[in-house]
Amino acid sequence: MTSTAPHERSLLLRPDGTPVRVLVVDDETALADLLSMALRYEGWEVRSAGDGAEALRTARQFRPDAVVLDIMLPDLDGLAVLRRLRQEIPDVPVLFLTARDAVEDRIAGLTAGGDDYVTKPFSLEEVVARLRGLLRRAGASAARAEPLLVVGDLVLDEDSHEVRRGGAPIHLTATEFELLRYLMRNPRRVLSKAQILDRVWNYDFGGQANVVELYISYLRRKIDAGRAPMIHTRRGAGYLIKPGE
Numbered sequence: 001m002t003s004t005a006p007h008e009r010s011l012l013l014r015p016d017g018t019p020v021r022v023l024v025v026d027d028e029t030a031l032a033d034l035l036s037m038a039l040r041y042e043g044w045e046v047r048s049a050g051d052g053a054e055a056l057r058t059a060r061q062f063r064p065d066a067v068v069l070d071i072m073l074p075d076l077d078g079l080a081v082l083r084r085l086r087q088e089i090p091d092v093p094v095l096f097l098t099a100r101d102a103v104e105d106r107i108a109g110l111t112a113g114g115d116d117y118v119t120k121p122f123s124l125e126e127v128v129a130r131l132r133g134l135l136r137r138a139g140a141s142a143a144r145a146e147p148l149l150v151v152g153d154l155v156l157d158e159d160s161h162e163v164r165r166g167g168a169p170i171h172l173t174a175t176e177f178e179l180l181r182y183l184m185r186n187p188r189r190v191l192s193k194a195q196i197l198d199r200v201w202n203y204d205f206g207g208q209a210n211v212v213e214l215y216i217s218y219l220r221r222k223i224d225a226g227r228a229p230m231i232h233t234r235r236g237a238g239y240l241i242k243p244g245e
Contacts, residue, residue, distance in 0.1 A: 011042075011043045012042070012043075012044070012132065012135050012136070014065060015139065018045075019043050019044050019045050020044050020045070020065040020066070020135055021044065021045045021046075021047075021062060021063065021064045021065050021066075022039050022044050022045070022046050022047075022064055022065065022066050022067070022068065022131065023046075023047050023048070023049065023055065023058060023059055023062060023064035023066075023067045023068070024036050024039070024046060024047070024048040024049070024067075024068045025048070025049045025050075025051075025052070025055040025067060025068065025069045025070060025073070025078075025081070026048075026050070026068070026070040026097065027050050027051060027070065027072075027073055027074050028070075029050065032048045032050070033048070034124070035048075035068060035124070035127060036048050037195060038124040038127070038128060039127075039128065039131070040186070041182075041185060041186075041199070042128060047062045047064070050074075051073050051074050051075045051076070052073045052075050052076030052077075052078075052080065052081040052084075053075055053076065055067075055069070055073075055081055055085070056081065056084055056085065056088070059085055059088060059089060059092075060088055063089065064089070064092060065092070065093075065135060065138065066092065066093050066094070066095065066131055066134050066135050066138070067085065067092055067093070067094045067095070068094075068095045068097065068127065068131070069081060069082065069094050069095070069096055069097065070096075070097045071096055071097065071098050071099070072099065078096060082094055091138065092138075093115055093116075093134035093135070093137070093138050094115040094116075094134075095115065095116050095117065095118065095127065095130050095131055095134060096115065096116070096117035096118075097117070097118060097119075097120060097122070098117050098118070098119050098120070099119070099120055115134070116130050116133070116134055118130060124198075147159040147160075149181065149184040149185060150184075151184050151187045151230065151241055151242065151243055152230060152242070152243025152244055153165055153166045153167075153243070153244070154184070154223065154230060154241075154243075156177075156180060156181060156184050158181065161177055163177070163180065165223060165227065166227070170222050170223065171222075172219075172222065173218075175200065175201075175215060176215060176218055176219055176222070178200050179196065179200050179215050179216070179219060180219055180223070180241075182196065182199050182200055183231070183239065183240070183241040184241060186240075186241075187240075187241055187242060188240060188241075188242045189240060190234050190237050190238045190239070190240045191238045191239055191240065192237065192238040193212045193213075193238060195238070196212050196238070196239070197211070197212060200215075212239075216231060216233075216239055219231055224244075227244055228244025228245055229244060230242060230243065230244045
């Protein structure tokens with residue numbers, strides 16, 4: 001899986017002004033988690049399901065605006081899930097995940113109803129781009145995302161790239177800013193080194209596996225120095241940010 005460093009995007013909204021909702025259906029837990037993380041990073045509300053039955057139950061309650069659906073599920077064929085899903089939510093767009101050896105006429109059938117597909121392996125950016133297209137065609141509207149990220153007394157302005165804690169300015173390098181932005185877009189969520197490398201460095205870090213630890217230490221010196229700590233290490237799991245206590 002590949003992805004690119006975060007950049008400015010407009011937030012897609014439902015007609016009522018709330019973030020769009022996406023249901024991810026894949027029995028590969030690691031892949032579903034990775035996709036869900038990437039979609040939440042877009043500001044979308046995400047739920048996941050590991051099989052067809054769970055997908056249908058979740059869809060009834062969650063009412064997604066789009067569905068990412070693996071063709072091969074342990075209990076139901078992806079197309080069977082689609083048929084039942086459309087009985088509940090007639091116009092919901094679907095992005096199918098297919099294996100490279102999927103036959104062409106099968107794929108043609110998938111896209112006949114205005115849906116789309118990507119073949120494995122795929123990039124996270126490709127999935128996000130395809131979903132954005134489906135959501136826009138389905139009526140989701142683009143709105144300017146609120147430029148301020150706030151965690152406790154720490155405020156990050158995504159437009160001006162200014163950072164303040166308790167009103168005091170904090171000067172960051174471009175990479176430090178991107179790392180802090182990623183943490184603040186996922187408050188109280190543990191982010192692994194692999195997730196951080198993929199999102200902030202896009203793996204272009206010259207093989208220096210300790211680069212995340214290094215930049216976390218830089219941030220701590222600037223964000224936490226002399227204050228209640230906000231950046232925390234979960235040994236063996238990753239890092240998270242939360243309000244200072």
